[in-house]
Amino acid sequence: MIDPKPFAELLETDPLAPLQAAIVSSLKLLNPGVTVVPHPGKVDVSELISRTVVNAPGIGLGWSKVKTGQHAEGMFYLVVEWVAYIVAEAKVVGARRVEKEAVGLAIGGRLLEILADLETSLWGRSGVLPPETTPPAELKPLFTIRDAAQGVAYYTVTWTQIVPALGTGFMPPHAGRYDEQLGAIVYPDADMIDELAPWIPAEREADEDA
Known part of the structure; x- marks a missing residue:
C-alpha cells in the first residue's frame, strides 16, 4: 500500500529530474564549446528553427517516453527513452570552414561514443543502469530541405536507460x-x-x- 507523500518529499525523491540534470552536466563537461541545455520533453521543429531551444552548436537534452515495470520482490523500475536534439550550423574552426552537416555528425558521433562507455554513461550517479543495447543508441537526421536552406541542420540521438529498484518491496x-x-x-x-x-x-x- 502506498502512503501519502507531501509535495516537498515528492520533489526530493524524484529520480528523473536529477538524472536529466546529471546528463546535461556530464555532456557540458565532456564537450566544451558545445551548448548543452535541458528540455522538458519532445521538441517541436518550429522551436528549433526559432532558436528557442538551444543555440548552435548545441544539444537540448529531453525525453520522449517513460515506461514502468515491476521487480519480482515488489519494487518497480522506470525505462526512460532519452532524446538529445542537436542543432548545427556551419562554423569556422581555425582558418577552415566546417559545414553544418559535418558539425552535426561530429556532435552526434561524440554522443554515441559517450553512450558506449559503460562508466561515463552512468553520469556519475548510482541507481541507473548503462544504456540498453536493444534498442541501441541511434543518431538520426531531423531537418528538412527548408531547414538546410536556412543554414541549420538538426539531428537526434536517442537511447534508453533503466532506473531500477524504486519504491518499497514487499520482501x-x-x-x-x-x-x-x-x-x-x-x-x-x-x-x-x-x-x-x-x-x-x-x-x-x-x-x-x-
Whole structure:
C-alpha cells in the first residue's frame, strides 16, 4: 500500500529530474564549446528553427517516453527513452570552414561514443543502469530541405536507460552471513528467519520417528 507523500518529499525523491540534470552536466563537461541545455520533453521543429531551444552548436537534452515495470520482490523500475536534439550550423574552426552537416555528425558521433562507455554513461550517479543495447543508441537526421536552406541542420540521438529498484518491496530486507562451517546462511536474529520463511523455498525433512 502506498502512503501519502507531501509535495516537498515528492520533489526530493524524484529520480528523473536529477538524472536529466546529471546528463546535461556530464555532456557540458565532456564537450566544451558545445551548448548543452535541458528540455522538458519532445521538441517541436518550429522551436528549433526559432532558436528557442538551444543555440548552435548545441544539444537540448529531453525525453520522449517513460515506461514502468515491476521487480519480482515488489519494487518497480522506470525505462526512460532519452532524446538529445542537436542543432548545427556551419562554423569556422581555425582558418577552415566546417559545414553544418559535418558539425552535426561530429556532435552526434561524440554522443554515441559517450553512450558506449559503460562508466561515463552512468553520469556519475548510482541507481541507473548503462544504456540498453536493444534498442541501441541511434543518431538520426531531423531537418528538412527548408531547414538546410536556412543554414541549420538538426539531428537526434536517442537511447534508453533503466532506473531500477524504486519504491518499497514487499520482501523483508534482512541480510544474512554465510557460515562456511555450518554450510548455511546465519541471521543475527531468529525473528528474521521467520519473516523470510514465506519467501524462501524449502524442503521439509522427513520425521525420523515416522
